[in-house]
Amino acid sequence: MSRAALAVKLGHEFADQSLFRTALTHRSFGSPHNERLEFLGDSVLNCAVATLLFKRFGDLPEGDLSRLRANLVRQDALHQLAVGLQLGTMLRLGEGELKSGGSQRPSILADAVEALIGAIYLDAGFEVAHRVIEVLYAPLLDDLKPGQAQKDAKTRLQEWLQGRKKPLPRYQLLAASGAAHQQRFEVSCEIENPPLRTIGQGASRRIAEQVAAENALKVLKA
């Protein structure tokens, strides 16, 4: 993908193309790289997501808002956004990093999303960056069910079982495969009563456990 195509996806045409280029430059490639922009973008993202949640959920207390936000700005979520934007093909990486698959490493991709947001903020101000973030996050926000979504699936499953005085679930790692930057994990979630065993897969053990718990909840609540 070209930078022009990415600009269309982001909905922002950079006045200062050097900002755009820097945002896509990993430190392994040389200077200027995107780490300072990432610092800035992280804070812009936090603020914009806080605002979106504040306005969307007018009754939610501060603790729930914080928890929802933490879920939306953590590496998993940013990595997903980066994949959607096909950022991997656009990154400028040093040769070693490129060969070891850096262009698909979740941390590098997540950082680049933050750096891009920081670059848009410098290029055009807070309101424009806020609008870009609102569009990027629209699907994630639409998926939120407050009162539910602020607790993760493992927590909800545990509470469901505790509320019924049942033993807690056990999670077990079944398989981990793939190179370092694109590992896949498979985890089982076993419940004694009612007897149930579900499977989850994901890019980290944590994600796989959450998926397995979510699958268990679907069965239990069906």
Place this chain on the structure above:
Amino acid sequence: MSRAALAVKLGHEFADQSLFRTALTHRSFGSPHNERLEFLGDSVLNCAVATLLFKRFGDLPEGDLSRLRANLVRQDALHQLAVGLQLGTMLRLGEGELKSGGSQRPSILADAVEALIGAIYLDAGFEVAHRVIEVLYAPLLDDLKPGQAQKDAKTRLQEWLQGRKKPLPRYQLLAASGAAHQQRFEVSCEIENPPLRTIGQGASRRIAEQVAAENALKVLKA
């Protein structure tokens, strides 16, 4: 102080006075209180301070910027700002909280500063909130010496001594006085070689230690 006088100090006249009132209402007083505004204001503050540092220190790497920001947005700093704004007299607190000195409690005052920033942001947008923060923080920013200031005084003192192969300083609590919400601490910092003993005072043991270390550095570098 009246709210009108506070508005002048802040440099912002609220279009929506109910936002202003809510920002100054502690949860002990009743609803609506300022906790949601505090959540929002915290993120606005982080973003604005990140921006001020990013622009002021064009060469500083991301880690140093993060450290500087952490110092500027933590409770001590916000408490200082609240004292400067005389927020204590303006807060709406429940009776119990009022009697136990809540209007001078650093955490309550720091939270109210964040809530006020959140209220200004909702009332007039990011740029206005950013400008208010820039004015509030101007003295603190002018005091920063990057390369120095990103490390606290205790760290700098330790490094100064280690670099000269001298034994590390010892800190000792000499006195703590005052009611819970306005305690004063006095701490000594003792150095073996060159033999030196300095004293620091402050609203927490940590602050008193930093002041004592800063005083030791002044002597050692003189």
